[in-house]
Amino acid sequence: MGATVKYDEVEIGLQIPAVEYPVHRVNLVMYAGASGDFNPIHWNERHAKAVGLPDVIAHGMFTMSQAGRFVTDWAGDPGALVDYGVRFSSMVVVPDNDEGAVITVSGVVEDKLDDNKVVLSLTARSGDSRVLSKARATVRLA
Template identity: 55%
Template sequence: MNDVAFEAGQVLPEQIFRVTRADLVRYAGASGDFNPIHWSERTATAVGLPGVIAHGMLTMALAGQAVATWAGRGDAVTDFGVRFTRPVPVPDDEEGTKLSFTAVVKAADAESATIELTATCGGERVLAQARAKVRQV
């Protein structure tokens, strides 16, 4: 069991993840997603993107990591889903981009809690309808 007990209305602490171009290369290798919008500035801008963007599933995975951290363990997460609303541009520098995750516990009982996440990059929301259900203590 996890050691965390959630209460409805509880605001969870912000978690920040940095994503660099090197992270995109590693993720492409692990996932098999070598779409050039994730590594080629020329291709990304040619299709109307602001530049190279992070894989959507990488963004979702980082949101899942935030939930697992709040819950105290990954296997406490029983349901998880998001909708993608904006791309996450990743500049070609050492800093990369910053993804911020915050959340509020929308409902909680003795068995589970429902968490609504907010994910932002550069002040813009990048996920919508981001929700997770976690087992309680």
């Protein structure tokens, strides 16, 4: 069990290239069902607009899951994750059209700790907004 990326081959400042994750309304419906979060702001445009939102927005946890996938795909094993935290700083607005929305995630190695652990600082954007802030993942490398 463990990561495929080697601790000794990773330096502070290493940039992990951005990955784009598309989001469509169907993804939010699936996420609502799987997570049990049926808040209508995530699937009902009429309700979202009635409470002052521009449109249906993605679950924060859906966005956090995309950035989590970015980390586990890079590290090579979900079991390598030691600590993962984010602040939800802006909404991912998901219009009801063929384009939907895109969450773009990138990362940089911010620190190297003992026990083969590294800290990644993550950036997640959608449109013009930074949708996560203080997003950090600690991963135990090989």
